Amino acid sequence: MPTNLTVTVQSPEAGLRLDTFLAETVEDASRSFLQKLIKGGKVLINGHPCTKPSRYVSEDEEISLELPDPIPAEPEPENLSIDILYEDEDLVVVNKGPGMVVHPAPGHEKGTLVNALLYHCRGYQQSGGDVKRPGIVHRLDQYTSGVMVAAKTPQAYTSLARQAAEHSFDRRYIALARGEFKESTGCINASLGRSLAEPSRMAVTGINAKEAITHFETLERFGVACLVRLRLETGRTHQIRVHLRFAGHPILGDPVYGETRYQSWAIPPETHAILRQLNGQALHAELLGFEHPHTGKRMSFSAEPPEDFFNALQALRLLQ
Template identity: 45%
Template sequence: MIVSDNNDGIRLDKYLSLQYSEHSRSYLKNLISDGKVTVNGKEVLKGSFIVSAGDEIEFELPPVQELSVEEEDIPLDILYEDNDVLVINKPKNMVVHPAAGHSSGTLVNAVLFHCKGNLSGINGVLRPGIVHRIDKDTTGSVIICKNDKSHQSIAKQLKDHSINRIYHAIVYGIIDNDEGTIKGSIGRSTVDRKKMAINEKNGKPAVTHYKVLKRFSTDKMTYIACKLETGRTHQIRVHMASIGHPLLGDEVYAGNRKTKFKLEGQCLHAKILGFVHPTTGEYVETDAPLPEYFEHLLEILK
């Protein structure tokens, strides 16, 4: 390809990202550093290389690798199941679907075995049946769709914010109000791209309603229930941190706060999940019991 006049003087990685918007800039940067891009017949190894009008750029995209997910016989805590949907009480440390660094041991690997492949295909080969997800260290209810009809129905309910989702959490500090509502658009942090943050300019609207269940004055912590009106990435974690009450054990949003308890990630559990059944039209609600570590922690705090 030949660099046009209006692209004169820009970085090589930016130029390629403009020409191939379907690929991420980091992916194209890796192609450059791997020596797969030439400018005027010469290998260029830095994405910061400045291109000029008339430069001839050549490179070849590597062939796409076919990805597959293997079935795995992993025990599941099933809260509800019929021919259309499956609701699982996900344990801690389980990733919902395969991703970089997590090709096995995921919830998808487990439900593929359990459902014998009878899952919706709308989200592709890596996320069959998955219509929503929760973090690796968050426990509780996840709904799996067994066919495309149920997937479309549940996805619409999620989009319309009509699904009843209530989480239980323990947060740092004593919350004075018995209940409250947090409103703040959530998007990528402008300071740390690995984190989410309140981002009114580029974020998506998010609303969390919280209610105090118990206060622990000695340890200065509060046990709360959070009802999601929307479902943004890390919503409860970001919203609670934004009002000065980050989740206990949250290694990302709790800052320098330390705890004497040995925890694996945030103390957050998706307890109630209610939805309109895709076929019967009846309301279905599941209640995932608190995990053992959570119950034990509440006993200690009492």
């Protein structure tokens, strides 16, 4: 049965193209998929059909759309470029790039990390878990980059999934955030659930809110922004992105919860131009630690942030 979704355009999102706004609002839906819905008359603005993906949205406009049921299908192997950090008979560790979806979903039936792993890892289809997301025990948002682990056997899947559920993974992120934290270190303890006003988003004390704890450490300060390291004690959907917004320091480049317009910032035009080139939220999973499911050995892997993150960081450093 189709799903009906209604969202309201917030101030930071005003001026975005309709297809861009929906791509950043509807989880796991590609822009091309959403463009087809728009052109097919499945998207309403304030109750009236809009068939132009390029139409700009305005603050407080109500956008409604009808999402069709996903087509059940097993993902197929695809020869996609992925950065494999480590691999053995039990598991594979990758550095996921920004923009890659972890597993197939409506509008993302192909081109996902699962499709790539099915090609690169022999027998991966039998690695355990959901048939549409074999081996996947945790995930990163589409535009969040960084370290992920996937199981290659049912036994490894059981062990890694248990560790993820028990929050025993060591997960460390870095992010570029608006403004500066007063404290050098601290903890954000605020339960998260589905937003009452915008069910496609997460919110503090939302529907069926669950405990969410994020520890932060300020690494560098730039006046208008800061570089922070974050450690997850829990692993809720969009946890870091929502927590930093709740703390008053939204992540740069995040079109849903964060900061995407920098016109009011007192920064040089060249800095503004570089920040506008961020490919989604400036959030990177720099380290992942876990217990090897076969040997029991504690393992840890790290990866450098992608080019757009690094360029933005370098531009902010020049402001000092």
